[in-house]
Amino acid sequence: MELAKKMKETKLTQELPISKQESKLYMSYISVAFIALLIGGLMGLLQVFVRSGKFTLPFGIDYYQVLTVHGVILGLVLTTYFIIGFHFSLMGKTVGISLKQRRVAWVAFWIMVMGTIMTATTILLGEASVLYTFYAPLRAHPAFYIGLALVIIGSWIAGFVNWSQLAVWKKAHRGEKSPLLAFMVTINTLLWFIASLGVAVAVLVQFIPWSLGYAETINVLLSRTLFWYFGHPLVYFWLLPAYMAWYAIIPKIIGGKIFSDSLARLSFVLFLFFSIPVGFHHQLTEPGIDSTWKFIQVVLTFMVIIPSLMTAFSLFATFETTGRRKGGKGLFGWFKKLPWKDVRFLAPFIGMLAFIPGGAGGIINASHQMNAVVHNTIWVTGHFHLTVATTVMLTFFGISYWLIPHLRGRKLTPKLNRLGIIQAIIWTVGMAIMSGAMHIEGLLGGPRRSSFSEYGGGEQVHAWIGYQMAQAIGGTILFIGIILMVFIFIKLTFFAPKGEEDFPIASEEEDAEPTPPWFENWKLWIGITVVLILAAYSVPVMDIIQHSPVGSAPFDWPIGR
Amino acid sequence: MHLHKYEKIWLTFGIGALVIFLIVLGYGAFYKGTHPQSHGVTIDQNNIESNEAFKPENLGLTKVDDDKYIINIAASAFNYDLGKDEEGNVVKHIRIPKGSKVLFQATSKDVIHGFNVAGTNVNMMVEPGYISSLEVAMNKPGTYTIVCNEYCGVGHHLMYATLEVYE
Amino acid sequence: MSNDEKKKANHNEEKSDLKGTFVSVMILGVFLVISWIGAFTLFLSR
Ligand code: HEM
Ligand SMILES: [Cu+2]
Ligand SMILES: [Cu+2]
Numbered sequence: 001m002e003l004a005k006k007m008k009e010t011k012l013t014q015e016l017p018i019s020k021q022e023s024k025l026y027m028s029y030i031s032v033a034f035i036a037l038l039i040g041g042l043m044g045l046l047q048v049f050v051r052s053g054k055f056t057l058p059f060g061i062d063y064y065q066v067l068t069v070h071g072v073i074l075g076l077v078l079t080t081y082f083i084i085g086f087h088f089s090l091m092g093k094t095v096g097i098s099l100k101q102r103r104v105a106w107v108a109f110w111i112m113v114m115g116t117i118m119t120a121t122t123i124l125l126g127e128a129s130v131l132y133t134f135y136a137p138l139r140a141h142p143a144f145y146i147g148l149a150l151v152i153i154g155s156w157i158a159g160f161v162n163w164s165q166l167a168v169w170k171k172a173h174r175g176e177k178s179p180l181l182a183f184m185v186t187i188n189t190l191l192w193f194i195a196s197l198g199v200a201v202a203v204l205v206q207f208i209p210w211s212l213g214y215a216e217t218i219n220v221l222l223s224r225t226l227f228w229y230f231g232h233p234l235v236y237f238w239l240l241p242a243y244m245a246w247y248a249i250i251p252k253i254i255g256g257k258i259f260s261d262s263l264a265r266l267s268f269v270l271f272l273f274f275s276i277p278v279g280f281h282h283q284l285t286e287p288g289i290d291s292t293w294k295f296i297q298v299v300l301t302f303m304v305i306i307p308s309l310m311t312a313f314s315l316f317a318t319f320e321t322t323g324r325r326k327g328g329k330g331l332f333g334w335f336k337k338l339p340w341k342d343v344r345f346l347a348p349f350i351g352m353l354a355f356i357p358g359g360a361g362g363i364i365n366a367s368h369q370m371n372a373v374v375h376n377t378i379w380v381t382g383h384f385h386l387t388v389a390t391t392v393m394l395t396f397f398g399i400s401y402w403l404i405p406h407l408r409g410r411k412l413t414p415k416l417n418r419l420g421i422i423q424a425i426i427w428t429v430g431m432a433i434m435s436g437a438m439h440i441e442g443l444l445g446g447p448r449r450s451s452f453s454e455y456g457g458g459e460q461v462h463a464w465i466g467y468q469m470a471q472a473i474g475g476t477i478l479f480i481g482i483i484l485m486v487f488i489f490i491k492l493t494f495f496a497p498k499g500e501e502d503f504p505i506a507s508e509e510e511d512a513e514p515t516p517p518w519f520e521n522w523k524l525w526i527g528i529t530v531v532l533i534l535a536a537y538s539v540p541v542m543d544i545i546q547h548s549p550v551g552s553a554p555f556d557w558p559i560g561r
Numbered sequence: 562m563h564l565h566k567y568e569k570i571w572l573t574f575g576i577g578a579l580v581i582f583l584i585v586l587g588y589g590a591f592y593k594g595t596h597p598q599s600h601g602v603t604i605d606q607n608n609i610e611s612n613e614a615f616k617p618e619n620l621g622l623t624k625v626d627d628d629k630y631i632i633n634i635a636a637s638a639f640n641y642d643l644g645k646d647e648e649g650n651v652v653k654h655i656r657i658p659k660g661s662k663v664l665f666q667a668t669s670k671d672v673i674h675g676f677n678v679a680g681t682n683v684n685m686m687v688e689p690g691y692i693s694s695l696e697v698a699m700n701k702p703g704t705y706t707i708v709c710n711e712y713c714g715v716g717h718h719l720m721y722a723t724l725e726v727y728e
Numbered sequence: 729m730s731n732d733e734k735k736k737a738n739h740n741e742e743k744s745d746l747k748g749t750f751v752s753v754m755i756l757g758v759f760l761v762i763s764w765i766g767a768f769t770l771f772l773s774r
Contacts, residue, residue, distance in 0.1 A: 062715055131712050135673050137689065138714065220673065220688055262562045284597045285684055287691035291596040295587065302579045309575040312756060313568045316749035324745060331748050356756055360763040363579075367764070368586045369595045370771045372684040376675050376710035443770065445679025447710035453718035456653070460679055460706050513563050549603040549690025555672050558638040558714025567750040574754070578761050585768070682774045 015505060016096050018089070023407040025105055026092070027493070029085030030404065032113070033078045033396075034489045040074035041482035043067070048434070048475030051468045053452045062560060063451035064129045071132030072123065077116055079238045079388070080151065082396055084108075084158045086241050087185045089403060091162050093503055094179035095169035101161050108157035115150025118143050129559040131449060133227060134207070136218045139554035141561075142211040149203050152196050159189035177515050180248050180261055181505065186522075187268045188240040194529060195233035195276055202226035210554060217551025221288045221544050228279035229537065236275035236304075238388050240268065242395035245348060246315055249399070251506035253344050256322030258506045259314045262515045267307035267314075269519070272529055274304035277536030284371040288547075293540040294368065300536060301366045308359060315352060343420030344401050344412075344504070350428050351394035358386035361439070376449075379442020382435040390431050394424060397485060402501050404492040411499035412492065419488055426481040434474025441467035598685050598695040604668050606689035609635060614666050614692070620644035621652050630657055634667040636674040636687045639716030641707065656725045657699060664696045675711035678724055686711060699726045 018026075043066045049055040050063050057063065088105060091097065097105070121143070122128040128140035134148075166182050178186070202223050209215040247264040251257055258264065280297035283289055323334020339345050361383040365374055374380060401420055405412050412420075442448070446464040455461045518524075564572075589595040609615040614633045621644030623631045632655060635642040643652040657663060667676045667687045674687040685693040709720035 064712065064715060064717070129715070135712070138672050220690065260563075263564075266562065283686075286686045287599055287688060287693040288601055288603075289599050290601065291590065291599045294597065294599065295590060298586070299583060302583055305579060306572070306576060309572060309753075310568075313565075313571050313749065313753050316752045317565070317568075317746050320746055320748045331751060334748055356759060357763075360760050363582070363760060363764055364767040367582065367767070369590055369597050369682075370586070370767055372597055372682040373767060373771050373774065375684050376677065445677065445681075445706070445708070447675070447677065447679075447708045447718075449712040450708075450710075450718040453721075455706050455708060455718075455721040456723040458704050458706060458723070460704075516562060543601075547601060547603065550605055550607070552606065552689050555638075555714075558672055558716075560715045565746060567746050571750065571753045571757070574757055575760075578757065578764075582764060680774070682771065 015093055015503065018092050018407065018503075022088075022092050022097060022102065023409075025102060025109070026085050026089045027404070027407050028109055029081045029088065030400070030407075031493070032116075033082035033085065034486060036073045036078035036081065037482060038486045040070050040078060041479055043070035043073070045475055045479040048468075048472040051450075051452050052472035053454075053465055053468070054472075062126065062129060064131065064449075064559070065123065065126055067449065068123050068129050068131050069120075072119065075132050075388070076148075076151070079392070080155055081112070083188075083237065083241050084112075084155060086244075086396075086399060086403070087162055087189065088158070089407070089503075090181045090185050090244065091165045093505065094182045095165050097161075097165055098168065101165055101168075105158060105161050108154045108161065110154075111157065112151050112154030115147040115152075115154060118147030118150065120147075122147070127561060133231075135227075136207070136210070136220050136223045137552035137555050138559055139211050139556055139561075140559070142208060145203050145207045145211055149200065149208070152200050152203070155196070156193055159193050162186065162189050177517065177520065180258070180264060181244060183265055183519070184240065184244045184248070184268050187272050187525075188237060188244075190526065190529075191233055191240070191272050191275060192237045194526075194533070195230045195237070198226045198229035198279075199231075202230075217553055219545070219548050220552050221286070221548065222541070224283065224286070225279065225289075225541060225544060228282040229276070230279070231282055232279050233275045235384070235388065236271055238392045240271060242348070242351065242392050243268075243311060245395050245399055246311070246352065248506055249504050250315075250345060250348060251318045251322070252504035253342065253402075254319070254322050254339055255326070256318050256506070257509045258512075259318045259321070261508050261512065262519070263310060263314055265515065265519045267310045269525055270307040270310075271304065272525055273532055274300055274307075276529065277532045278304060278366075280536075280540075281366040281371070284368060285375050288544060289540060290543060293536075293543075297536055298366060298368045300532070302363075305359070305363065308355075341417075341421070343417050343424060344398055346421055347398035347401070347424040348395040350424055351391040351398070354386050354390040354394070354428075354431070358383065358391055361386065374442055376447060377442035378438045378446045378448045378450075381448045382438030382442060385431060385435045385438065390427070390435070394427060397423070397427075400489065400492070402504060404489065405496055405499075405501035406503045408493055408496075409498055409500070410492060410496040411501050413496060416488060416491055416496060419484065423481055423484045423488065426477060426484065430474045430477030430479075430481055432474070434471045434478060437467040437470035437474060441471075598693055600692070600694060602692040602694070603690055604692050606668070606670055609668055609670055612668075612692070615668060617644065622655050622657070628658070628661045630661050631664045631666065634665065634676065634687075635670060636667055636676065636709070636720075637670040638672055638674075638714045639709070639720040641676075641709075641720065641722045643722060652722075654723045654725065656727055659702050659726050659728050660698065660700055661726075662696060662698050664694065666692055666694045668692045672713050673711050674713050674720070675709050677708050677710045679706045679708055681705060684710070699724075702726045702728050 122141040128144035130138045130140045210218045278301040281301045320334045323337035326337040328334030328337040669687045669689045677684045705724045707722040
């Protein structure tokens, strides 16, 4: 009781100023993300052009080389850099960063940049057209894998800095609950660390020795299983920063309060538990994994839907409560009271809406035998261009509109705000066309990760090509959106008028229910996470190793090496 | 921690729907045998002929009974080997009568491939060292494109065949 | 929960009218169910 009272007293988040040196660190991470957006977007444009059948790549460039750049640079580089920059900004604002921590954070940055350059070079030289999933036994140049390992290691160091930031703060604030955003960042970095251990093991133990020729063969199924142990939590690592903004920042932007601090924390803890032991839902049509274990992981996958259901309620409730306070009447009158003309709200809000079809598609994908309807069809690509390329990206754009001017000592002008709104609309239209066409083509059986092909001809293929034309139109509109966004980024970074832009962090209601202190029991959260992982993975992985076929020798020629 | 009463109803509805989905899927999978393919049957990818099904003469279509067929597929970059016809030509097109039960068995000689009879539930990963197999009834007449839907290299989009189900 | 807190919780409940929220999430839920059934039907028909 005593503790609870004390925790309540500090619930009004204190906010720390961000120094110039800190800003530089955070902006460095974020800038890499926007450079990645431009390059990756250009690749996306080339892809939709090629797939329309009306265009061939010049200079003998291979489609799959372009697709590898697109997947790696948007799926892995853009996301990771933006998220780490955002994490650091949130931690700096809520719990602070010491000089030493900042130095280590720079080390993390440069390790990641070195890794990124190594990987990018191999891809550009055509030595690594293995796509961002780098499935064995296709073999890329060893530098591709070493570069990836460096990116992961760098990201871990960044996460360790975040943990030490919270630890330092807690020492100075004994018995207080950690700031909500710092709590969320800690969950997400934990999730990332535990998940990327899998891909790190695959890369360090399997791929690097094998690509260098020290190991003659590789266990293909094991490498895929380790990859997808990482691959699903990866998508939650992308999504949770968006949820941070939705739970704890958007309420401030719309002039409201956090709906419930405890429920927000609870949903994050549930994400930590259930986003990892579920990787088999990407491997449902594999020949070498026992069906019962697949089904067990399907059940666990369905558990991870629950925190998203909670989030949906919390968000609507925040909107309704705020809208009603502003005088909204009737069942939906509050809806009109939301700040539709504020891009910091509008862009993430469209992102939320996109998550409705995105989530519906995700449930379908994960539905065990039903996966056969969509597996590896272009439907899947349509699905994650809704979730990551719309929900997550539009929220990241929404964050950028205030974070970048805040860090750069500038202001988001009404003109840039209007440009941002246009950007969000362009993105929405382009994506609706491209992703919609991908969903339909996928249901008709059109494959993903495929250059233009007429196959054996016939009605089916004819229909696919029609939808690929639509994707080219949608993709072109999207690319215009990317150009506009990069333009806004440059404006906000270098040219917007000097001033002070707010770093919006919402507080709880005056009379909010206190958050139970057991949320700070990190050992318990990690313990449960590990137990769930062991329960879902130890038996099937042992089975995979014991009943494995002979290993696979590397293949270079299929990727043109 | 306090839940608003509407949130309780919402979560009950949502979780209830998920539970029902899982029951339907579980019933189909465990009682009707509609699990996605996984048999864990291994094979030496460097010598697939050691397995009866993948001897050159057994590739492609084999009639085992009235309305019962087996199709054996040896996948390699960037080709599906469906055997040869009587004249010794490479088979790229398979015809089966409507209503047949077909057992598809596929394996890879090199890298990972996909095997999708587009527009049907025959959608399997094909991996070196394993035999992928699935039995289905082909009830809808038409010509289906068989596509490799897992990236296998520069010629991935050129890896296909066709399957005709005739009345 | 002490009596005091209980009163407060109830008080909060009255203050926040969340009918619109409830209707919104239920629409969302129905959308999820319908799309799942659609895909399931497609699966069965194939
Ligand atoms: C101009 C905007 C974009 C266009 C036109 C575009 C287009 C495409 C297309 C056509 C594909 C599928 C290619 C194939 O399967 O053969 C694809 C794949 C992909 N896209 Fe995008 N995209 C865009 C933006 C993004 C963004 C913003 C992200 C992520 C943040 C993203 C992430 C991915 C990923 C991860 C893949 C999968 C690559 C693979 O299968 O290996 N895309 N994109
Ligand atoms: Cu997943
Ligand atoms: Cu292929």
